[in-house]
Amino acid sequence: MPDRSLPPLDLDRHYRQIVQGAIDYAIIGTDEQGRVVSWNEGARRILGWSEQEMAGQSLHRIFTPEDVAAGMVEREMDQARRTGRAADERWHQRSGGERFWASGELMPLRGDTGAVTGFVKILRDRTQQQQGEERLRLLTETLQASEQRLQLALEIGGMGVWQVNLPHREVVWWPGMAEIHGMAPGARPPDTGDYQHLIHPEDRDRVAQGVRDTIVQRQGQHIEYRVVWPDGSVHWVEARSKLFVDARGEPSAVAGVCVDITRRKRVESDLRFLAQASAELAGLTDYQGTLDRIAHLAVPEFADWCMVDILSEHGALERVAVAHRDPRKEQFAREMHRRFPPDPARIAGAGPLHVLRTGRAERIAEISDDLLRRAVQQRDYLELLRAMGVRSYIGVPLAVRGRTLGVITFVTAESQRRYEAQDLALAEDLARRAAVAIENAMLLRTVQESDRAKDVFLATLAHELRNPLAPVWNGLTIIGRAPHDAQRVMQVAGMIERQVGQLVRLVDDLLDVSRITTGKIELKKEPADLGSVLRSAIETSRPHIEAARHGLSLVLPDEPVEVDGDPVRLAQVFANLLNNASKYTPPGGQIDVVVQAGPDAVEVRVRDTGEGLAPDMLTRVFGLFTQVSHPADRHQGGLGIGLSLVEGLVRLHGGTVEARSPGLGAGSEFIVRLPRHVAVPSGEDDGDTRPQPLQPRAATRPRILVVDDNVDGAATLAELLRMMGCDVNVANDGTSAVLAVNELRPDVVLLDIGLPDINGYEVARQVRALPGVRQPRLIALTGWGQEQDKRMAAQAGFDEHWTKPVDPSRLQQLAGG
Known part of the structure; x- marks a missing residue:
């Protein structure tokens, strides 16, 4: 059998060739303490140091300073001893200080006894791969952030993105579209046919035409239309679209964005x-x-x-x-x-x-x-x-x-x-x-009502003036025709006196209202017994009350009641209320005056059984002229200023007046509330320190100079004074008056203010400046009766200020002086 065993190798040499040939890896051998004992070609290429430079150097040299400081080398060596390996992936450092990303392992080397005799460190440069991964990560994060920002912008702007794929009529909605249409987020979009039902009926045809134009004209469209939400509310949408075509140039999709413009609309x-x-x-x-x-x-x-x-x-x-x-x-x-x-x-x-x-x-x-x-x-x-x-x-x-x-x-x-x-x-x-x-x-309504009231007032004033003037005119005609009929003349004279008195009262009421309105009226306040004031008012009004056959009752508290007020003006207040009650109560009616005293205030109630007041008149009745109807419709006389005068005078006394009435035909009640008098301990009587007017020189026939540019007025006044036993001269201008005072030395001068050459104030000043002349008693006799007129007269040197027409009894006092 042939010998198939491998020929013996030089393993150490073979191993070194393998290590040196791995040029893409740094393979580093160290002893047990981490000192370098071997350094391959890959280590030189990756780290930059040669084997000779690194022999005997610590492995710490290839780690970053922060990892060295953190004991990372020791931890890797300890882990390698315990587990047989320690993997890492981190930044390392080259010979020039440049950092690179590397992945590697540290493994222990053991001897025959198993004891650790050293370590081998294997590294691979992964810098490019790590940078690519980092770029990919950053790109992914950027895309995610951009998508989030886009989504946020769509949400904030109330926008949604959509697309219709034309071949399949498929509708795609991105987040935001459902909310624009009042649907739950992520709701399934309707198909193209059903979407028409979301559009307001009046806008459906226009939107459908816009979609057709996009496809036919192959250009984007801009449409504003209304959509109806599931809850029935109507919202406005602005849509912009763009057509996309396939490779053959055929329309493939329509995409766009919708914006909720309800708020803008x-x-x-x-x-x-x-x-x-x-x-x-x-x-x-x-x-x-x-x-x-x-x-x-x-x-x-x-x-x-x-x-x-x-x-x-x-x-x-x-x-x-x-x-x-x-x-x-x-x-x-x-x-x-x-x-x-x-x-x-x-x-x-x-x-x-x-x-x-x-x-x-x-x-x-x-x-x-x-x-x-x-x-x-x-x-x-x-x-x-x-x-x-x-x-x-x-x-x-x-x-x-x-x-x-x-x-x-x-x-x-x-x-x-x-x-x-x-x-x-x-x-x-x-x-x-x-x-x-x-x-x-x-x-404008107030001005118009004021104009109407003014017109009615002027018509009424003319009516009220003509009423007394007519009998005066008739009486004068009677006297002219029968001057020797003494009885008839006396009757006519009495009638003329009554009618002139009515004219005077009419003018006085108007002046009082004007003074109250302008704040120029002066009250002469004193502790006044209210019972006496009311009895005085009743006496003033009694002729009217008796003429109308009214019953009258007065109910006073058991104890006297005093108020701080001007007795004359308060009597005027209650006389006006009594006259008003008498005037607007049918003949044979009843008028009751009831006084109720409280600890701090007193109430005076004037009740009648007359015509009553409508509810809307209860507050207006005190307005100037507001109750005046057209004169032709009135069955009672008067200007309708009496209650306005009442309200003004009561207010000046710190009180209030209120009108009450169940309604027309049910009578009226006027309630005046006034503060009670609080007694204050008084000191010794200092006597009357008011300046006393100059008295004319005692004479059998007082010499009086009448100055007035109204020739008839001056002549009739002079004749009346002569009939009273005075010696009278007349001047009709200011210059003549000064000369007459110097020549005639009169006891009294009745001087008009409005003269043709110099006014009465200047005449008075010149008279007061005449040397060696016994100063006469200067009396301003004028139609100007405001408080300012009285002050100007006093400043010019007048002793008294009388308002035309003057009461004959005051003239009689001059005659008897």
């Missing part, structure tokens, strides 16, 4: 709505028309329902306008408001009253059924709100220049619109403009 619509509203509001003047137009401007562009509530004079919210696209629903809302007026007990924490009370706008983005149940306390009202299908709500105060006029309310229902923060800002902007328009309409 709403902003555009809201801005158009606001611009239109501003233009329309600027041209509105009619009050009710303004309110109605404000409500209808918001429907349907901004709201499905719009209600306007205005704060009334009584402090209640009155619904003055309702708008809905369906007029029948407007009537439903009015009836609903009538049955369930705003009430904090019915709706908790929201609604017009809450807006009015806080003065701040409010928004409820989502009116859930749970919210309705918690907020609305009355079941019937709750069911009606549910039937309306209310979805979202905004309430805004109508405020202008710090004054709240009312509340405007916006509600969505059918449109399913959900109000957002920017919608509240728009509503507030509209409310500001609406409030200005409402105020302008109110002001």
Whole structure:
């Protein structure tokens, strides 16, 4: 049998050849301490050191400094001793300091006894592979990050990506498309036919034509259309598409992106709505028309329902306008408001009253059924709100220049619109403009009513002036025809005196109202017994009361009641109330005056059985002229300023006056409340320190100079004074008056202010400056009777200020001086 055994080999030499030939691997032998004892060609090529350079060097030299510091070499050697191998894959270091990535193993070498006599380290340079893997990892991470950023951008922008593969009509939706159509994320996309049902019916044909154009014209399309979500709400979508073709040039797919542009469309619509509203509001003047137009401007562009509530004079919210696209629903809302007026007990924490009370706008983005149940306390009202299908709500105060006029309310229902923060800002902007328009309409209405009141007042004034002037004229004609009939002349004179007194009272009332309005009236307050004041007022009004055959009762407390007031003005207040009661009570009626005293205040009630007052007149009755109807329709006389005068005088006394009446034909009651007098300990009587007027020189016939440019007025006054026994001279201008004072040395000068050359003030100053002349008693006799006129007269040197026409009794005092 032939000898098939291998020839003997030099195994050591053969092993070295194999090791040296493995030039792609660094094979390093070390002793037990890790010092290099062998170094192959692959080690030189990979690490850079020669075998001579590394002989006896520590294996640590090929590791990075941080791995050396971490004891990585020792750990590998320990693991190799324990397990027979230690694999690693990490950075190593070449002779020039350059780092490279290597994978390798460290294995122990054992002697015949099994003890470790050294180690062999095998390395392979994997730098390029590791760099490729690192680049691939980085690229993967970059792609993932880009995809995440793209997805985030699509979500933030409300966008979605889609594709339709034309040969199979297959629809692919990427994330975002389902949400744009109100569907759950990841929902299965509809096929091309079913997608048409998601589009608003009015936009379907236009979208279908856009798809056809994309395929036929082979170019992208840009379309904006509406989609209907599963909950019924309508949203706007902007779609951009691009056509793709296959290798044969045939259309293969249409892809694109959709964007939810609902918010943009709403902003555009809201801005158009606001611009239109501003233009329309600027041209509105009619009050009710303004309110109605404000409500209808918001429907349907901004709201499905719009209600306007205005704060009334009584402090209640009155619904003055309702708008809905369906007029029948407007009537439903009015009836609903009538049955369930705003009430904090019915709706908790929201609604017009809450807006009015806080003065701040409010928004409820989502009116859930749970919210309705918690907020609305009355079941019937709750069911009606549910039937309306209310979805979202905004309430805004109508405020202008710090004054709240009312509340405007916006509600969505059918449109399913959900109000957002920017919608509240728009509503507030509209409310500001609406409030200005409402105020302008109110002001215009006030001006128009004022003009009407002024016209009625002037007509009434002419009527009231002609009434006394007619008998005066007739009486003068009678005297002219029968001057020697003494009895007839005396009767006519009495009549003329009464009619002139009526004219004087008419003018005095007008002046008092003017003084109160301008704050120029002066009260002479003192502790006044209210019983005496009322008895004085009754005496003044008694002729009217007795002429109408009314019964009159006065009920006073057992103890006297004092108030701090001007007795004359207070008597004027109660006389006006008694005259008013007498005038508007049919003959034979009853008037009761009742005084009720409290610890700090006293009430005086004047009740009658007369015509009564309508509810809307209870607060307006004290306004100037507001109760005046056209003179031709009036069956009672008067200017209608008496109650305005009452209110002003009572207010100046620190009190209040209130009108009450069950209604027309049921009588009226006026309640005056005045603070009681508080007694203060008084000091010693210092006497009357008021300046005393100059008295004319004692004479049998007082010398009086009358100065007036009204020749008839001066002549009749002079004649009347002569009839009273005075020596009278007349001057009709200022210069003549100064000369007459210097020559005639009169005791009294009755001096008009409005003279043709120099006014009465200048005449007084010149008279006071005359040298060597005994100064006369200067009395301003003028039609100007304001407080400012009296002050100017005193500053010019007048002793007294009398207002025309003067009471003959005052003239008689001059004659008797």
